[in-house]
Amino acid sequence: MELVTIDDVRAAAKRIEGVAVRTPVVPCRWAEGLWLKPENLQPIGAFKVRGATNAVGALSDEQAAKGVVTHSSGNHGQALAYAANTRGIPATIVVPDVAPRVKIDAMRALGAELILVPPAQRLTATDELVAERGMALVPPYDHNDIIAGQGTIGVEMVADLPSVRSVLVPVGGGGLASGVAVAVKALRPDVRVIGVEPALAADAADSLAAGHIVQWTDEQRYRTSADGVRTNIVERTFAHLSRYLDGIVRISEDEIMSTVRRLALEAHLVAEPSGALAPAAFLHHRSELPDGPAVAIVSGGNIEPAMLRAILSDD
Numbered sequence: 660m661e662l663v664t665i666d667d668v669r670a671a672a673k674r675i676e677g678v679a680v681r682t683p684v685v686p687c688r689w690a691e692g693l694w695l696k697p698e699n700l701q702p703i704g705a706f707k708v709r710g711a712t713n714a715v716g717a718l719s720d721e722q723a724a725k726g727v728v729t730h731s732s733g734n735h736g737q738a739l740a741y742a743a744n745t746r747g748i749p750a751t752i753v754v755p756d757v758a759p760r761v762k763i764d765a766m767r768a769l770g771a772e773l774i775l776v777p778p779a780q781r782l783t784a785t786d787e788l789v790a791e792r793g794m795a796l797v798p799p800y801d802h803n804d805i806i807a808g809q810g811t812i813g814v815e816m817v818a819d820l821p822s823v824r825s826v827l828v829p830v831g832g833g834g835l836a837s838g839v840a841v842a843v844k845a846l847r848p849d850v851r852v853i854g855v856e857p858a859l860a861a862d863a864a865d866s867l868a869a870g871h872i873v874q875w876t877d878e879q880r881y882r883t884s885a886d887g888v889r890t891n892i893v894e895r896t897f898a899h900l901s902r903y904l905d906g907i908v909r910i911s912e913d914e915i916m917s918t919v920r921r922l923a924l925e926a927h928l929v930a931e932p933s934g935a936l937a938p939a940a941f942l943h944h945r946s947e948l949p950d951g952p953a954v955a956i957v958s959g960g961n962i963e964p965a966m967l968r969a970i971l972s973d974d
Contacts, residue, residue, distance in 0.1 A: 660898050663803050663838060665845035668810035671713040675808060678702075678712045678745055682812075684819040684954060689925040692952055693941045694823070696816055697928055699960030703765070705887075705934070706809060706835060706958050707738035707799070713808030714797045715742040723748045728794040730754070730781040732886050733762025734933075734959050735799035740769035751794065753785045759886060759963045778877045778889075800834025801893045810838030816954050817846045824951025827937035829958050830854040830863045830907065831888030833896025839956070840903035851949045854900065854907040855940040857915065859883040862891050863900065864907040872897050884912055884966075887933030887959055908940040908947055918942055920970050922957065931962040 682700050687693040698706035715727060726749035729739050736752035743750035750771045754763060755778040766773055776784045789796050798805065812835070816826060826843050828836045840852040856863055860880040865873040872892060880889040892900065915932045918939035922930045930938075937955035941948065 660895060661803070662899055662902065663806045663810065663841050665842060667803065667807040668814060668838065668842045671804070671807040672811045672814060674716040675709055675712040675811060678742070679709045679811070681815055684816060685926070687926060690942060693938065694820055694952060694954045695926060695928070695938065696812060696954055696956045698812065699928060699930055699934055699957050703734070703737040703741050704959055704961045705734035705738065706812060706956065707734045708741055709811050710805035710808035710834060710838070711735065711738035711742040711797060712745070714802060714804040715739070715746055717804050718795055722795045725792065726750060726794045727797045728753070728785060728788045728792070729797050729799060730785040731799055732758040732889065733766065734887055734961060736766045736771060737762065737769060739797055740766055740771035744770060751788060753781050753788065755781055757881065759961070761963050762961050765961065778881065799890070800832030801895050805834050806838040806841070806899065808838065809835045810842040812956060813839040813842030814846065817843060817850070820952060820954055822952050823850055823954050825851040825853055825949045825953040827853050827855055827940050827953055827955040829888055829933055829936040829956065830856045830892070831933065832890040833863060833892040833900055835956070835958065836904060837896045837899035841899060844903045851905045852903060853940065853948060854904050855910060855936045856888060856907060857883040857885045857936065858909040858911050860885065860889055861909050864909055866892060866897060867900060867904070867907060885915060885932040885936060887931065888936070908944050910936055910939045910943065914939045914943045916970055919962070920973070923967070923971060928957055929960040929962060929967065930957050931959050934959040
């Protein structure tokens with residue numbers, strides 16, 4: 660399998676310029692040694708706009724004319740709809756019927772056609788649409804253009820914080836962690852890249868420990884509140900993570916929620932549970948990380964208002 664290279668990431672950076680925002684690296688005075696990369700400040704509230712914009716931009720005019728399709732619990736779907744709008748093409752999103760309402764509403768607001776299905780049917784339904792309509796499939800992570808687009812985050816972090824010693828990145832399907840790890844290791848091989856995932860959806864940690872993909876069921880993965888990472892890694896992302904990732908930290912549900920609260924109160928950032936994973940690794944598992952400055956990616960902020968209210972009101 661051909662892996663993404665730093666040249667692919669650099670090409671992606673040019674392609675997404677003017678669509679995705681170059682987010683800052685922000686120091687945390689309330690957590691010495693921690694810096695945040697707030698991708699929740701992207702136009703659709705999550706890092707996914709980078710990969711989606713790169714993938715849509717790489718389509719030929721003939722491919723793009725038929726529209727694009729994907730499956731997503733929300734953030735990638737919003738990103739693809741946003742990227743499709745910038746190119747003037749239609750987007751169809753297959754969505755698990757348990758996805759947060761705030762994400763469903765956001766995808767519809769961006770003009771996407773939504774098809775809601777039970778979680779176990781999301782892949783089958785997407786494949787059927789590709790076959791029936793001839794639309795271009797832009798998967799959320801199993802695609803080199805997606806991985807390269809997400810990797811632009813790594814380029815920016817290394818440039819903006821030369822003293823960085825470790826990079827903390829959430830792991831769901833593995834596209835973000837793959838791209839960031841490729842970029843960081845190409846530019847700064849001495850920097851440690853650490854994946855972070857919920858203990859209730861830790862298939863990546865199990866897979867890397869076993870040396871092969873270990874499948875977790877939907878029932879297992881859907882126990883976590885971090886809906887953005889309820890997906891298994893695939894062969895493509897496993898290949899990247901096996902080569903470039905330095906380790907994985909598992910985060911409890913209580914640690915996720917307390918970090919969402921702390922980011923809101925201390926950093927003035929709204930993070931969804933998935934977006935709080937990487938900072939949670941620093942705040943709750945500092946002893947497991949390398950010494951020196953760490954940058955944690957706040958991957959998204961599309962949280963249900965009711966959930967945020969409950970977290971903030973919890974004494």
